[in-house]
Amino acid sequence: MWESVADFVVQGIVLGGLYALIAVGISLIFGVLDVINVAHGEFFAVGGYLVFASVVLMHLGPALGIAAATAGTFVLGLAVYPLLLAPLRRRLGRRPSGSLYLVLTLGLSTFMQNGLLALAGGEYLQIPPHVRGILDLPFTSVSYQRLLVLAIAAVLLGGLFAFLKLHRYGLAVRAVAQDPDAAQSVGIVLGRVFGLTLALGVALAGASGALMAPLFNVYPAVGFPLTVKAFAITIVGGMGNLVGALIAALVLGVVESLAVMVIPSQWQNAIAFAAMIGVLLVRPQGLLGRAVAR
Amino acid sequence: MSRTRRPLALGAAAVMLAAALPFIVPHPFVLTIATQALIWALLAASWDLLSGYTGQISFGHAGFFLVGAYAAAAVTKHAGVSPWAGLVVGTLAAGLVGLAVGFPALRLRGHYLALVTLGFAEIIRLTAQNWMSLTGGPFGIYDYRTFPGLPVEPLAHRRAAYWVVLAIVAASIAVMVKTCEHTPAAKAFRAIREDEVLAATLGIHTTAYKLLAFGLSAGFAGLAGTLYAYYIVLVSPTVGAVGTTSLAIGMAVFGGLGTIWGPVVGALLFYGLNEALRFVGVVYNLIAVGLILMVFVIFVPRGLAGAAASRPRRRRSAARAGGERALGSTGN
Numbered sequence: 178m179w180e181s182v183a184d185f186v187v188q189g190i191v192l193g194g195l196y197a198l199i200a201v202g203i204s205l206i207f208g209v210l211d212v213i214n215v216a217h218g219e220f221f222a223v224g225g226y227l228v229f230a231s232v233v234l235m236h237l238g239p240a241l242g243i244a245a246a247t248a249g250t251f252v253l254g255l256a257v258y259p260l261l262l263a264p265l266r267r268r269l270g271r272r273p274s275g276s277l278y279l280v281l282t283l284g285l286s287t288f289m290q291n292g293l294l295a296l297a298g299g300e301y302l303q304i305p306p307h308v309r310g311i312l313d314l315p316f317t318s319v320s321y322q323r324l325l326v327l328a329i330a331a332v333l334l335g336g337l338f339a340f341l342k343l344h345r346y347g348l349a350v351r352a353v354a355q356d357p358d359a360a361q362s363v364g365i366v367l368g369r370v371f372g373l374t375l376a377l378g379v380a381l382a383g384a385s386g387a388l389m390a391p392l393f394n395v396y397p398a399v400g401f402p403l404t405v406k407a408f409a410i411t412i413v414g415g416m417g418n419l420v421g422a423l424i425a426a427l428v429l430g431v432v433e434s435l436a437v438m439v440i441p442s443q444w445q446n447a448i449a450f451a452a453m454i455g456v457l458l459v460r461p462q463g464l465l466g467r468a469v470a471r
Numbered sequence: 472m473s474r475t476r477r478p479l480a481l482g483a484a485a486v487m488l489a490a491a492l493p494f495i496v497p498h499p500f501v502l503t504i505a506t507q508a509l510i511w512a513l514l515a516a517s518w519d520l521l522s523g524y525t526g527q528i529s530f531g532h533a534g535f536f537l538v539g540a541y542a543a544a545a546v547t548k549h550a551g552v553s554p555w556a557g558l559v560v561g562t563l564a565a566g567l568v569g570l571a572v573g574f575p576a577l578r579l580r581g582h583y584l585a586l587v588t589l590g591f592a593e594i595i596r597l598t599a600q601n602w603m604s605l606t607g608g609p610f611g612i613y614d615y616r617t618f619p620g621l622p623v624e625p626l627a628h629r630r631a632a633y634w635v636v637l638a639i640v641a642a643s644i645a646v647m648v649k650t651c652e653h654t655p656a657a658k659a660f661r662a663i664r665e666d667e668v669l670a671a672t673l674g675i676h677t678t679a680y681k682l683l684a685f686g687l688s689a690g691f692a693g694l695a696g697t698l699y700a701y702y703i704v705l706v707s708p709t710v711g712a713v714g715t716t717s718l719a720i721g722m723a724v725f726g727g728l729g730t731i732w733g734p735v736v737g738a739l740l741f742y743g744l745n746e747a748l749r750f751v752g753v754v755y756n757l758i759a760v761g762l763i764l765m766v767f768v769i770f771v772p773r774g775l776a777g778a779a780a781s782r783p784r785r786r787r788s789a790a791r792a793g794g795e796r797a798l799g800s801t802g803n
Contacts, residue, residue: 208584276585277768281764287717291757425726446597447594461579
C-alpha cells in the first residue's frame with residue numbers, strides 16, 4: 178500500500194513538473210501580454226517533433242535534441258508576436274481586445290496542429306528514452322528518464338525565475354507585466370518585450386515536449402489537452418501568477434496521480450476542470466491571485 | 472419594398488431556393504453535403520446568438536452539441552422514443568445544460584468565461600467517453616432509428632431527410648433572428664455586449680438576459696446535435712472535440728458576428744468549400760480553417776456580412792460597428 182503511494186507521489190511530481198513548465202509559460206504570457214495562448218500546446222508538439230527529427234532521424238543524441246527543440250520553438254515563438262499579435266494590436270489601438278486574441282490563437286492552434294498533420298502525418302511516433310536505467314530508492318523506484326524530466330524542469334523554471342529577478346530584460350518583462358504604459362514611458366520597447374516573453378513561454382512548452390516525448394508518443398494533437406489542463410491550472414493558481422501556477426501544477430500532478438487509487442483512472446482528467454470551476458466560483462482571482470485583476 | 476419586409480423576403484427566397492436544390496442537383500453526395508452544411512449553419516448561428524450578440528464568448532459549444540446528440544440518440548436507442556420527440560428531448564437537455572453552465576458563468580467575463588466553457592465542454596466529452604452504459608464509451612451510440620416515415624429508396628430518403636433538416640434549421644434561424652432583432656431581448660443583448668454595468672444601471676435585468684442567451688444558444692446548439700444524431704446515426708465523443716467549437720467559431724467569424732445570417736452564410740460557404748477541397752486532402756481543410764480564423768480576426772473582423780454591408784447604407788452602419796465590437800468589448 179505505502180509503496181504504491183510513494184510510487185504515485187513520485188510519478189505525480191514528475192507529471193506536476195511537466196504541467197508546471199506548460200502552465201508557467203501560459204501564465205507568463207498572460208501576465209505580460211494579456212493574451213491567453215490557446216496554441217501553447219502546439220509548441221509542445223513541435224518540441225516533440227523536433228526531438229524526434231534530431232534523435233531518431235539525424236541520430237544527434239538526446240542533449241542536442243532537447244536543445245534543438247527548445248531553440249526551435251523559441252525562434253518560432255519570436256515570429257508569433259510580430260506576425261500575428263502585433264498587427265491586431267495596431268489595428269485595435271486603444272480599444273479593448275476582449276476575446277479577439279483568444280480567437281486568433283485558436284486559429285493558430287488549428288493551423289499548427291493540422292500543419293503538423295500535413296507535414297509529419299498522423300502516426301504516433303515513438304522516441305527512445307533520453308537516458309536508460311532505473312534508480313532504486315528504499316521503497317520505490319524511478320526511471321532516470323522521469324528524473325531527467327524533473328531535473329531539467331527545475332533547471333528551466335529556476336532559470337526563468339532568476340532571469341526575471343536578476344537580468345535587465347527580466348526586469349523589463351516584470352515592469353511591463355505591472356504597467357505597460359509606465360514601462361513604455363521609461364524607455365522599454367513594448368514590442369520587443371512582448372516578443373521575447375512569448376518566445377520564452379512557448380520555448381518552455383517546446384522543451385517540455387522534447388522531454389516528455391519518450392514518455393508520451395508524439396502526434397499532432399498531443400499538446401492540446403495539455404493546454405486545456407494548463408488553463409485550469411493557471412486559473413487555480415491565479416492568472417499571471419507564476420508561483421501560483423507552479424504550486425498548482427505540482428499539487429495537481431500529485432493529486433491526479435494519487436486519485437487513481439480512489440476513482441476510476443479515466444476520470445483523472447476531470448479533476449483539473451472540477452478544481453478550476455470550484456475556484457472560479459469561490460475565488461475567481463485564483464488561490465494565490467491578487468484581488469484586482471488586470 | 473419596405474425596409475422591414477426586405478430581409479424576410481430575402482430569407483424566404485433563400486429557403487425556397489434551398490428547398491429546390493434536390494431538383495436542381497439530384498445527387499445523393501451533394502444532398503449529404505448540403506444537409507451537413509445546414510447542421511453546421513445552425514451550430515454557428517447558435518454560437519453567434521450568445522457570443523456575437525451578447526459578447527459572452529463561449530468555447531464550449533461542442534459540448535452543447537454533444538449533449539443534444541447523445542440525449543437524442545440515447546432516448547431513441549434505449550427508450551424507443553420517436554426521433555421527432557427526440558429532437559425536443561435533445562434540445563431541452565442541451566438548453567438545461569446551457570443554463571447550468573451559464574449560471575456559474577454569470578460572474579465571469581471575457582477570458583475567464585471562455586476558459587470555463589472550454590472546461591465544461593471537456594467534462595462533457597469525458598463523461599461521454601466514460602459513461603459506458605449510457606453512451607457506449609469511445610465507440611459511441613449507433614444502430615438506432617432515424618426519422619420515421621421517410622422513403623426507403625436511397626435518393627428519395629436523402630432528399631426527404633434534407634428537407635426535414637432544412638425546415639428545422641430555417642425555422643430555428645428565423646426564431647433566432649426574430650429574438651435578436653425584434654424583441655425586447657434584442658436591445659438588452661446589445662446593451663450587455665457594449666457595457667454590462669451601464670446596461671444594469673439602465674434597469675436592464677442583465678442576469679436574466681444573459682441566462683436567456685445561454686439557454687437559447689445552448690438549446691439551438693443541442694438541436695443541431697440532435698439533427699446530426701438522426702442524420703448520421705452515429706454519435707461518438709470525438710464529435711464534441713474542441714475542433715468542433717473552433718470550426719463553428721471559424722464559420723461565424725468568417726460570416727460576420729452579431730448578425731445570425733452572417734454565420735449561416737459563412738457556415739454554408741465554408742462547409743461547401745471544405746468539401747470541395749476534400750480531393751486535395753482533409754488535412755488542408757483544417758489548415759484553411761486556422762488561416763481564415765487568423766486572417767479574418769486581424770484584417771476582416773466584420774466577416775463577409777461586414778464586407779457585404781460596407782457599401783454606404785445608413786441603416787446598416789450601426790449594425791456594422793456592432794459586429795466589430797461583438798468580440799472586442801468583452802475585456803475584463
